[in-house]
Amino acid sequence: MTSERYAQLSSVRWWRQDLLKAARAIVVGAGALGNEVVKNLALLGWGTVVLIDFDRVEGGNLGKSVLFTEKDIGLPKVVAARAAAARINPDCTVVPLDGELRTVAGAGLFARMDVAFGCVDNAAARIALGQLAGLTGCLLVDGGLTPWEGVVRLYAPDDTGPCYVCTLTEEDLVDLTLRHSCLAYARRAQYGQGVPTTALGASVAAALMVQQAVKWIHDDPEMLPVPVGEEIRVDLAHDRYVRIGLPRREDCWLHPRAASPASAPAGWVQTDTDWAGLLSSWRGASDQPDAVLRLPMEINARVTCLQCGTVRSIGHIQASTGSPGDEDNSCAECGAQAVPDLSNVVTGDETWAGLSPGATGFPPWSWVQAGLPGVDTVVHLELPGSPPEPELAGLDPRGRE
Known part of the structure; x- marks a missing residue:
């Protein structure tokens, strides 16, 4: 300096x-x-x-x-x-x-x-x-x-x-x-x-x-x-x-709730662990065999053509084709509009559960929620890995005293 x-x-x-x-x-x-x-x-x-x-x-x-x-x-x-x-x-x-x-x-x-x-x-x-x-x-x-x-x-x-x-x-x-x-x-x-x-x-x-x-x-x-x-x-x-x-709405349905991630189980260390493996690790560590993971973004499992019925697997967060705002949901066979199959919950049975978070489009250090179906009480867990930018790789979470 x-x-x-x-x-x-x-x-x-x-x-x-x-x-x-x-x-x-x-x-x-x-x-x-x-x-x-x-x-x-x-x-x-x-x-x-x-x-x-x-x-x-x-x-x-x-x-x-x-x-x-x-x-x-x-x-x-x-x-x-x-x-x-x-x-x-x-x-x-x-x-x-x-x-x-x-x-x-x-x-x-x-x-x-x-x-x-x-x-x-x-x-x-x-x-x-x-x-x-x-x-x-x-x-x-x-x-x-x-x-x-x-x-x-x-x-x-x-x-x-x-x-x-x-x-x-x-x-x-x-x-x-x-x-x-x-x-x-x-x-x-x-x-x-x-x-x-x-x-x-x-x-x-x-x-x-x-x-x-x-x-x-x-x-x-x-x-x-x-x-x-x-x-x-x-x-x-x-x-x-x-x-x-500024006003505060007590009934605000998108009001962010401050949270801290819980300690992740040992199975979360590997960056290439798939969604099914992450879920299995959490179920074992929490002793909750029915636990699910809730994701901050929806994954498009597949698109189904409304006209010819062709099904195409996606396994990625909703993404753009490159044209501003246009989803890649057109049928590859006939070009008609196709319907996406979206989900932000991991039960382990999804067609994309064998893919890693990175392969499905989630950035490093994303937070997911873990809990039981139908139960509001959840914990936050940070996905493994670190950003590819060397300036960020060694950063630790900061807290204000």
Whole structure:
């Protein structure tokens, strides 16, 4: 670490550069807002930043994305952003994860982070992010933009405060009840036409987001209060700044419940163990021969053609064909629409039970629930293995004292 780089920052009475150097964050979304967040974290010397996005740099991104240049067009946004952040400050390690949030980041990755930044522009992605952060006790700093406004919301790292779903309307909730588990829905939303925004709004909102994270890391509520459970709104058209308390719905059906994974049985050590083997190990260790595993994403066992009856085995989480939002559920024989057979429960009898979690599309460190059928009491277990990125492989779960 170059001491001169942080000399002015360290002159701030309460500043602890060592805390920032050890800090870890996830940034979901590498658009204009995500660019500004990563830039700010890099300038401050934040230790590790995991950046998640599945999109590519386009010419239209250049007018409001500080980390991208013309030579980056066509590259994954996360790769281009990592290179730019390294030029800004090599002390900050940016780890790019190129893909949709739930397919590249298990809950265990969030359990190893101090802060999660939401830089997305749709409800489906915010719900997925809120579930992962809330389940694992990770502070979520969520940002949003309109043409003239920047909005920052802070969600508590436990289940005491409001969550994103608590703030949705009844109409929003009905729509999400029907479609919230489908990855194609998330992709359709992310590829849809977004709200027009400016670099100015992104810059202001990102500064507010990172400032809250800096205060959170320093953990001094008397000098540096963090407005958890509140919304900060900046109106750039009329130069107004307001803070609003967010509502908590006691009947919120997607409210994340903070949890910690139980100690996994010995049979969970091998990364290539299949679902049937994992279930068998848990049944033996828990003395529950009827136990099942409940998965955070649905696996498509097979698709059946509605027209000709052809059945095609899949054995993978619902995935896209490459076209935004289109499921690979068309019949290979006649091209007609096929019906998927979806399940998120492992009983050991599934056609895909002989496949490993990785082979069915689950990222390392995903959390699954183990329990008895029809019983609400469950324990969380972390899937074996570690991410292929060397910067993440040795991370241990973090907890705030």
